[in-house]
Amino acid sequence: xxxxxxxxxxxxxxxxxxxxxxxxxxxxxxxxxxxxxxxxxxxxxxxxxxxxxxxxxxxxxxxxxxxxxxxxxxxxxxxxxxxxxxxxxxxxxxxxxxxxxxxxxxxxxxxxxxxxxxxxxxxxxxxxxxxxxxxxxxxxxxxxxxxxxxxxxxxxxxxxxxxxxxxxxxxxxxxxxxxxxxxxxxxxxxxxxxxxxx
Numbered sequence: 001x002x003x004x005x006x007x008x009x010x011x012x013x014x015x016x017x018x019x020x021x022x023x024x025x026x027x028x029x030x031x032x033x034x035x036x037x038x039x040x041x042x043x044x045x046x047x048x049x050x051x052x053x054x055x056x057x058x059x060x061x062x063x064x065x066x067x068x069x070x071x072x073x074x075x076x077x078x079x080x081x082x083x084x085x086x087x088x089x090x091x092x093x094x095x096x097x098x099x100x101x102x103x104x105x106x107x108x109x110x111x112x113x114x115x116x117x118x119x120x121x122x123x124x125x126x127x128x129x130x131x132x133x134x135x136x137x138x139x140x141x142x143x144x145x146x147x148x149x150x151x152x153x154x155x156x157x158x159x160x161x162x163x164x165x166x167x168x169x170x171x172x173x174x175x176x177x178x179x180x181x182x183x184x185x186x187x188x189x190x191x192x193x194x195x196x197x198x
Contacts, residue, residue, distance in 0.1 A: 034071045037114035041070025044118030052126055066121040070114035077113065 007014070045066030049059060076082040 034074060037070045037074040037110070038067040040111050040114035041067035041118030041121070044070065044115035045122040047115075048119045048122040048126075052122075054126070062122050062125060065125075066118040069121040070117040073113055073117040074110060077110065 042063045045063050049062060054062065073082075
């Protein structure tokens, strides 16, 4: 309600400034321009996926993420941030940064960069995913082996206990038998001694 009264009294508040129009125009142009590296990144990712075994449910995510990475690479080159970061290394290699900046406007150079970034992004994901799957598989195999060992160890332990009990019983019975024999010989000796005394 208040906004309506303010609008009626001051219609000039809805006037769009020239700076705003310029920013909106640049944003619209950037969106249209960045569609190109997005599509080229998808092309690079598709080439990498075709020579690898990728689960079907991951293909869509990989293509979109690789296209976005290619788009970010174009933004980094177009903005000059990437060149300013690597400029000291270019000077050491006797390469003029101005030459690199000028080559950033070459369409085929930028297209090649976008395709390479798309392929690299997909390759990086595939390598990390493969390593994670290998580690997970090793852990699962280790758990399965430990379970099998426990299952095989239980009968062995029971058999060992049974044998130990049998050995204990046998040794006890042998000890009793020896004691009885000693007792019998002792009694025989005593009888012989008594007979000699008589």
